[in-house]
Amino acid sequence: MGTSQLALFLGRRLIGLVVVLFVISFGIFSLQFAAPGSAEQVLIGTTRPGDPEVIAAIRERYHLDEPFLTQYGLWLRAAFSLDFGVSSRTSESVLTMLGERVSLTAFLGCYAFILVLSIGIPLGMLAGIKKRTPLDRAAVSLSVLGVSAPAFVTGVFLLYLFAVVFGWFPAFGQGEGFLDQLWHLTLPAIALALTGIAPIVKFTRTGMIQALDQDFVVAARARGLSRKRVYFGYGLRNALIPVVTASGLILGVMLTGAALVEVTFALPGLGSLLIQSVNVQDVQVVQGLAMLAATLVLLVNLLTDVLYLFIDPRIRFSRADA
Amino acid sequence: MSELAISRVDTDTKVGRAPRRKGTKFLIWLCWAVVFLVLGCAILGELIAPQSPYAQDLVTGVTPPSAEHWLGTDELGRDVFSRVIVGARTAVIGPLLIALGGTLLGVLLGLMAGYVGGWIDTITLRWADLMFALPGHLVAIVVVGVLGGGYAMAIVVLIVLSSPYDTRLMRAATLEQRPRAYVEAARLLGLPGRRIAVQHIWPNLVPLVIASGFLGFAYGLLALSALSFLGLGVGPGTADWGRMLAESLVLLFQNPAGALAPGAMIVITAASVNLIGDWLEEYLSDYPHAVILVSHDRFFLDAVVTRITDIGLRKLTDYVGNYSAYLLERETRMERLRQMKRDQDDELVLTGPLARWLVERAEAEGRVRPR
Numbered sequence: 001m002g003t004s005q006l007a008l009f010l011g012r013r014l015i016g017l018v019v020v021l022f023v024i025s026f027g028i029f030s031l032q033f034a035a036p037g038s039a040e041q042v043l044i045g046t047t048r049p050g051d052p053e054v055i056a057a058i059r060e061r062y063h064l065d066e067p068f069l070t071q072y073g074l075w076l077r078a079a080f081s082l083d084f085g086v087s088s089r090t091s092e093s094v095l096t097m098l099g100e101r102v103s104l105t106a107f108l109g110c111y112a113f114i115l116v117l118s119i120g121i122p123l124g125m126l127a128g129i130k131k132r133t134p135l136d137r138a139a140v141s142l143s144v145l146g147v148s149a150p151a152f153v154t155g156v157f158l159l160y161l162f163a164v165v166f167g168w169f170p171a172f173g174q175g176e177g178f179l180d181q182l183w184h185l186t187l188p189a190i191a192l193a194l195t196g197i198a199p200i201v202k203f204t205r206t207g208m209i210q211a212l213d214q215d216f217v218v219a220a221r222a223r224g225l226s227r228k229r230v231y232f233g234y235g236l237r238n239a240l241i242p243v244v245t246a247s248g249l250i251l252g253v254m255l256t257g258a259a260l261v262e263v264t265f266a267l268p269g270l271g272s273l274l275i276q277s278v279n280v281q282d283v284q285v286v287q288g289l290a291m292l293a294a295t296l297v298l299l300v301n302l303l304t305d306v307l308y309l310f311i312d313p314r315i316r317f318s319r320a321d322a
Numbered sequence: 323m324s325e326l327a328i329s330r331v332d333t334d335t336k337v338g339r340a341p342r343r344k345g346t347k348f349l350i351w352l353c354w355a356v357v358f359l360v361l362g363c364a365i366l367g368e369l370i371a372p373q374s375p376y377a378q379d380l381v382t383g384v385t386p387p388s389a390e391h392w393l394g395t396d397e398l399g400r401d402v403f404s405r406v407i408v409g410a411r412t413a414v415i416g417p418l419l420i421a422l423g424g425t426l427l428g429v430l431l432g433l434m435a436g437y438v439g440g441w442i443d444t445i446t447l448r449w450a451d452l453m454f455a456l457p458g459h460l461v462a463i464v465v466v467g468v469l470g471g472g473y474a475m476a477i478v479v480l481i482v483l484s485s486p487y488d489t490r491l492m493r494a495a496t497l498e499q500r501p502r503a504y505v506e507a508a509r510l511l512g513l514p515g516r517r518i519a520v521q522h523i524w525p526n527l528v529p530l531v532i533a534s535g536f537l538g539f540a541y542g543l544l545a546l547s548a549l550s551f552l553g554l555g556v557g558p559g560t561a562d563w564g565r566m567l568a569e570s571l572v573l574l575f576q577n578p579a580g581a582l583a584p585g586a587m588i589v590i591t592a593a594s595v596n597l598i599g600d601w602l603e604e605y606l607s608d609y610p611h612a613v614i615l616v617s618h619d620r621f622f623l624d625a626v627v628t629r630i631t632d633i634g635l636r637k638l639t640d641y642v643g644n645y646s647a648y649l650l651e652r653e654t655r656m657e658r659l660r661q662m663k664r665d666q667d668d669e670l671v672l673t674g675p676l677a678r679w680l681v682e683r684a685e686a687e688g689r690v691r692p693r
Binding site for chain 2: 020023024031034035036144145147148149150152153156157159160164171248249251252253255256259260263264274275277278279281283286290293294297298301
């Protein structure tokens with residue numbers, strides 16, 4: 001595939017992404033009308049007084065006197081410049097609230113993601129190579145358990161075991177400075193990682209088994225290539241393709257997991273902000289968070305498609321004549 | 323020729339499958355035991371709970387496990403053990419509805435998309451793609467949280483969110499069945515598409531659907547308990563595993579059993595249902611003791627069949643020989659029929675105008691009343 005074709009492919013994907021984002025943003029915008037009560041009541045929230053002046057200000061601020069589609073257009077334009085209005089709970093700007101909390105969630109997410117990759121892929125690989133041995137069975141059981149255990153349950157068990165019984169890790173708080181934060185966020189990151197590891201182990205294992213079954217692996221072995229070369233260069237390279245495809249799915253699982261873990265460990269991140277806002281129907285904050293999550297998920301999906309091209313040259317060449 | 327390739331793939335996967343081991347069987351029995359235990363608790367509930375799950379005892383408050391309260395008490399002095407038993411109810415009803423509703427919706431859409439094809443297929447597939455791209459539980463949190471409606475709303479939202487799994491599964495499976503001979507035979511008979519999809523393709527997909535129903539149940543259980551944990555599912559105070567976990571979280575130092583027991587129940591139940599789903603899929607798709615056998619595997623049929631009865635064109639026709647011989651014989655017979663039809667049509671072209679002219683003349687002369 002030449003550069004022009006790559007550009008064409010990317011362009012097409014980007015247009016698709018924008019279209020989907022439009023559809024989703026419309027749904028997110030509609031939340032303020034779908035919520036019980038009139039739009040102005042929803043936007044005022046439960047904590048602010050419902051005086052006529054306040055209502056008038058709200059109608060003015062959110063353009064409620066305009067036609068529906070104009071309202072959507074104005075909302076979308078504001079959202080494009082990251083302006084989601086003011087939280088009805090705290091009267092703070094939504095953007096400021098997100099900004100204050102994004103670092104914690106990002107830290108937690110990256111920590112967990114590193115754990116997922118550094119444990120999940122080697123484990124899946126080993127299980128695939130040592131098919132039908134106790135090690136393989138242990139890895140498979142772990143992945144069944146991981147799929148069946150929601151992040152908040154693993155979180156509670158870790159909290160009990162390592163914070164209450166052994167007292168190795170703190171039970172709450174987020175810590176100051178990098179190392180302290182690392183120490184404080186270890187249990188939450190493990191809880192979050194366990195939900196992401198399960199699908200990674202499963203996909204890597206199946207991919208590895210299938211790859212090692214191929215004729216080219218037999219040929220490579222017959223030529224006397226080292227095990228390391230066969231397992232990494234021939235096995236893992238092919239096994240990783242389904243793993244990359246599944247990464248969008250894994251991101252989704254981990255986003256939800258982050259919300260559950262933050263609530264479990266009482267961490268002030270974006271996830272717990274979502275839950276707080278949802279419980280008091282703070283629609284503006286929910287809209288901001290939902291747009292953020294949707295954009296993130298769609299971007300990762302796009303990235304997956306591009307990565308896919310680079311990992312698997314066969315796709316590049318087969319798409320070339322399409 | 324396409325059928326040949328499919329049969330090859332089928333045999334290959336069967337050879338590669340591991341022989342079933344004794345250990346697996348024991349584990350599956352254990353899983354069934356867990357499922358029936360949870361079902362029993364859900365049905366009997368208060369009848370088998372040693373104490374009332376809602377009776378408060380504010381004087382006692384939180385206590386660790388004791389002889390009287392096996393799993394201790396929660397903040398309001400309620401017996402945790404009894405609440406875990408009664409909590410099975412919301413853990414069964416909701417996921418059951420989600421599994422049934424999601425499967426039904428997914429199967430209908432998938433069958434339609436796979437069989438009809440065209441723009442219906444495209445739209446269904448795009449919809450499923452969109453649903454897949456969105457993190458399902460997060461959408462459920464936002465929608466249920468903003469719209470309200472608690473447990474019932476959560477069930478409805480999760481039915482919609484879980485259906486794309488079945489839609490994709492069914493679509494792929496339907497597409498795989500579509501080119502097969504029995505579907506073609508049914509089309510040749512002139513059966514309507516709806517009937518072919520429901521009566522002919524659907525029975526072949528049942529094992530897949532049952533297995534995916536179990537997986538749907540586990541999905542529903544995890545999603546619902548997460549929503550309840552976040553305070554969006556069942557109302558406050560309800561004996562529900564997710565809710566209990568949330569309420570006992572701050573009491574982890576005083577009575578850890580209050581949070582650990584419902585958490586363990588969620589994991590054990592979900593894991594059992596997941597394992598049964600996986601096992602069932604494998605078990606139903608290659609049951610070894612078949613007496614009556616439905617097979618679309620050409621090699622297999624060629625090897626065992628000596629006589630074939632074909633139902634076609636509203637007639638039973640007997641063929642002697644194996645499947646390949648039958649296909650050849652049937653094709654020559656169909657060709658003969660087609661030739662006959664062509665001859666008849668040709669004749670009609672010649673004799674038609676004459677016949678019409680005769681009828682018209684007869685009518686005009688008043689000898690025959692118009693029909």
